[in-house]
Amino acid sequence: MNTEFELRCPIGPDLGYIRDLVRIHGQHHGLTGERLDDLAIAVNEAVTNVFDHGGRAGLITARDHEHGVTVEILDAGGGLTPEHLAAAIVDPAGNHGFGLWIIQHLCDEVAVEQTGLGSPLSLHMSGRPATVVLLDRSARHTRRDLRRAVSDPTS
Amino acid sequence: MNTEFELRCPIGPDLGYIRDLVRIHGQHHGLTGERLDDLAIAVNEAVTNVFDHGGRAGLITARDHEHGVTVEILDAGGGLTPEHLAAAIVDPAGNHGFGLWIIQHLCDEVAVEQTGLGSPLSLHMSGRPATVVLLDRSARHTRRDLRRAVSDPTS
Amino acid sequence: MTPALLLHHQYLPGVCVLALAGELDRTNSGELTAYLKRVRRPGDHVVADLADLSFMDSSGLHILLDCHRTCLAEGASLHLAATYGVPVRVLEVTGVAEYLPGHATVQEAIAAVLRRP
Amino acid sequence: MTPALLLHHQYLPGVCVLALAGELDRTNSGELTAYLKRVRRPGDHVVADLADLSFMDSSGLHILLDCHRTCLAEGASLHLAATYGVPVRVLEVTGVAEYLPGHATVQEAIAAVLRRP
Ligand SMILES: Nc1ncnc2c1ncn2[C@@H]1O[C@H](COP(=O)(O)OP(=O)(O)O)[C@@H](O)[C@H]1O
Numbered sequence: 001m002n003t004e005f006e007l008r009c010p011i012g013p014d015l016g017y018i019r020d021l022v023r024i025h026g027q028h029h030g031l032t033g034e035r036l037d038d039l040a041i042a043v044n045e046a047v048t049n050v051f052d053h054g055g056r057a058g059l060i061t062a063r064d065h066e067h068g069v070t071v072e073i074l075d076a077g078g079g080l081t082p083e084h085l086a087a088a089i090v091d092p093a094g095n096h097g098f099g100l101w102i103i104q105h106l107c108d109e110v111a112v113e114q115t116g117l118g119s120p121l122s123l124h125m126s127g128r129p130a131t132v133v134l135l136d137r138s139a140r141h142t143r144r145d146l147r148r149a150v151s152d153p154t155s
Numbered sequence: 156m157n158t159e160f161e162l163r164c165p166i167g168p169d170l171g172y173i174r175d176l177v178r179i180h181g182q183h184h185g186l187t188g189e190r191l192d193d194l195a196i197a198v199n200e201a202v203t204n205v206f207d208h209g210g211r212a213g214l215i216t217a218r219d220h221e222h223g224v225t226v227e228i229l230d231a232g233g234g235l236t237p238e239h240l241a242a243a244i245v246d247p248a249g250n251h252g253f254g255l256w257i258i259q260h261l262c263d264e265v266a267v268e269q270t271g272l273g274s275p276l277s278l279h280m281s282g283r284p285a286t287v288v289l290l291d292r293s294a295r296h297t298r299r300d301l302r303r304a305v306s307d308p309t310s
Numbered sequence: 311m312t313p314a315l316l317l318h319h320q321y322l323p324g325v326c327v328l329a330l331a332g333e334l335d336r337t338n339s340g341e342l343t344a345y346l347k348r349v350r351r352p353g354d355h356v357v358a359d360l361a362d363l364s365f366m367d368s369s370g371l372h373i374l375l376d377c378h379r380t381c382l383a384e385g386a387s388l389h390l391a392a393t394y395g396v397p398v399r400v401l402e403v404t405g406v407a408e409y410l411p412g413h414a415t416v417q418e419a420i421a422a423v424l425r426r427p
Numbered sequence: 428m429t430p431a432l433l434l435h436h437q438y439l440p441g442v443c444v445l446a447l448a449g450e451l452d453r454t455n456s457g458e459l460t461a462y463l464k465r466v467r468r469p470g471d472h473v474v475a476d477l478a479d480l481s482f483m484d485s486s487g488l489h490i491l492l493d494c495h496r497t498c499l500a501e502g503a504s505l506h507l508a509a510t511y512g513v514p515v516r517v518l519e520v521t522g523v524a525e526y527l528p529g530h531a532t533v534q535e536a537i538a539a540v541l542r543r544p
Pocket residue numbers: 049050052053054055075077078079080081084088095096097098099100101
């Protein structure tokens with residue numbers, strides 16, 4: 001009996017179900033608040049891509065680690081490559097390209113393999129506060145906090 | 156890729172995690188209110204037995220059907236038998252025997268097999284209201300509604 | 311991770327009022343057994359307030375029944391208050407509800423206990 | 428099962444106030460596109476109230492940016508109100524927040540829109 005996972009579910013079109021499962025998994029393995037949101041957002045984008053660009057089928061596997069969780073999205077289509085990840089850009093003027101950017105900026109580690117079975121995308125999320133990660137990695141954007149900004153639109 | 160399931164997780168000691176997963180699964184497949192509670196209660200008792208009487212390891216698999224869900228609890232120990240199910244009694248004066256009774260009275264269908272891999276216990280739950288099931292099956296007890304009773308202790 | 315079970319108690323003359331909150335299952339039911347043993351004074355009635363208990367399994371039933379028997383042996387009784395949701399479901403389907411008097415509120419449970427000392 | 432997305436709108440002179448509730452993802456974002464197309468009058472400013480939107484993905488961003496561009500082309504603008512939780516996270520990490528003015532409340536968003544017609 002292979003139980004080297006904590007949670008496994010096939011990729012289906014019910015994105016809300018997948019988000020809820022991922023949230024329960026993250027929550028019971030130490031993620032809270034924004035980190036939990038981040039994981040749900042990232043997995044949702046990856047699964048959406050399986051429908052938009054991939055094999056429209058696959059498997060989600062969640063595992064836990066000492067300080068966080070890893071969720072693997074295995075796209076049966078197998079078309080996702082490390083080059084796609086590296087090419088991810090944000091272009092608010094354009095029409096595409098947000099998914100892989102969001103995934104890479106919200107997760108602590110993102111990796112894609114290519115196997116005979118498909119292209120497993122691994123998203124790792126540690127339990128530490130997300131702000132650290134954002135300040136670390138997203139020098140490209142001004143990281144002003146929108147919640148502060150909205151309460152004082154003149155700032 | 157075998158995706159003939161909707162959800163799979165290994166049996167572990169975090170019963171709250173298992174209950175939450177089962178609730179999310181049931182909820183996204185049409186169970187509500189008491190039916191959802193019933194499924195969580197039943198799965199919780201079955202998993203508790205895997206720790207109390209069984210192999211302390213195994214696999215939970217949830218599937219959905221047109222009108223409800225089935226959750227299979229596979230005990231690696233393999234010791235659970237149809238005779239155990241048939242022998243389930245309720246004895247409020249004694250100290251044991253509630254688990255299998257509860258499981259069989261809250262679920263619509265309960266079956267156990269014995270395979271080389273363990274003893275899979277299947278719990279099926281339809282989406283129809285639980286009261287029907289209770290009135291049907293539990294002739295042995297007076298089915299007065301405690302909530303009615305507690306709001307009018309003289310009734 | 312064990313689900314959170316929070317236990318509080320309050321003494322009235324001859325009554326131990328116990329409030330349970332969170333989820334009660336086999337992984338934490340030992341805490342309840344130990345708590346009851348520690349806080350219940352000999353001869354005390356027990357009022358168990360289940361208002362904030364969102365889950366209870368069969369090990370919880372066993373503890374309540376044990377407590378009921380201990381009370382009876384000492385001429386006292388166990389009353390339940392604010393039972394609904396999962397706990398009432400488990401009490402009902404097993405018939406245990408018929409052995410343990412239930413009340414809408416803690417106040418009513420205390421009044422009932424004091425009426426028949 | 429598609430997650431619930433609830434859409435409401437209200438007209439003020441020159442402004443279409445749109446309230447989004449529930450979860451917005453790729454399985455229901457087409458509903459928002461169609462709704463906007465149907466209810467926004469040519470030249471209208473748009474105030475999008477996200478107070479009850481508990482989830483938004485990148486397809487939601489694309490729709491907001493499209494709406495922003497349509498508004499600009501007609502001399503109007505799109506303002507966001509009550510952004511927090513997941514929507515603000517997605518707006519922030521992509522930098523889209525910098526393109527779409529945000530306000531604490533719908534009232535403030537409407538006031539801002541009407542100040543610069
Ligand atoms: N599962 C996948 N299979 C194949 N190609 C993919 C997959 N996911 C992403 N891609 C490629 O990466 C590109 C960028 O994806 P993404 O950043 O999510 O933006 P978008 O989905 O809007 O194009 C896609 O346009 C596609 O070419």
